[in-house]
Amino acid sequence: EAGVAQSPRYKIIEKRQSVAFWCNPISGHATLYWYQQILGQGPKLLIQFQNNGVVDDSQLPKDRFSAERLKGVDSTLKIQPAKLEDSAVYLCASSLRIGGDTQYFGPGTRLTVL
Amino acid sequence: GQQVMQIPQYQHVQEGEDFTTYCNSSTTLSNIQWYKQRPGGHPVFLIQLVKSGEVKKQKRLTFQFGEAKKNSSLHITATQTTDVGTYFCAGPKGNQGGKLIFGQGTELSVKP
Secondary structure, X not given: OOOOEEEOOEEEEOOOOXXXXXXXXXXXXXXXXXXXXXXXXXXXXXXXXXXXXEEEOOOOOOOOEEEEXXXXXXXXXXXXXXXXXXXXXXXXXXXXXXXXXXXEEOOOEEEEEO | OOOEEEEOOEEEEEOOOOEEEEEEEOOOOOOEXXXXXXXXXXXXXXXXXXXOOOEEEEOOEEEEEOOOOOEEEXXXXXXXHHHOXXXXXXXXXXXXXXXXXXXXXXXXXXEX
């Protein structure tokens, strides 16, 4: 089966610019996650969707980050405006169900903010 | 808040030596998962442990879940260069199904 797809793989922007990331989860996976992974650290959950509803966005900096999962399949994560500290790899993951299920990660988008 | 901690942060070994990474949670976990991330890659699921005191093996890898379900370990016997990468443990946050708290990882390098 196809894995989690993400694009773009790399993005370089200047601070205060906007950027958007796209994720297509594994077919049939109800739960989708966006993580931020700063170099040398473990992934940190930003937002979790169950179908097209938000389950948890407590760690999402809502003044600049937004995410949506229209139709409960693809998802986009947007940063507007970007700050230097947003430089990180943004990982999308999906799981079949909610509740401690195995999470399958996409290749990630490496964002550099100059 | 709930924390998951791993030690050591880095481990450099000679090929053929053993390797162990330890994971400790500030709270009791319903389960613990282990992921491996190769350099430049993304985390890949290795295993999930659920039962207190559970031990699972995958070839040269041995995973253990503590009796109190607050700690875990991953032991690799006779490391190979293909074992290079960062090993993360992750546990669910509270009763919030699916939300994982990741440790900071142990980066393993293997010298041939």
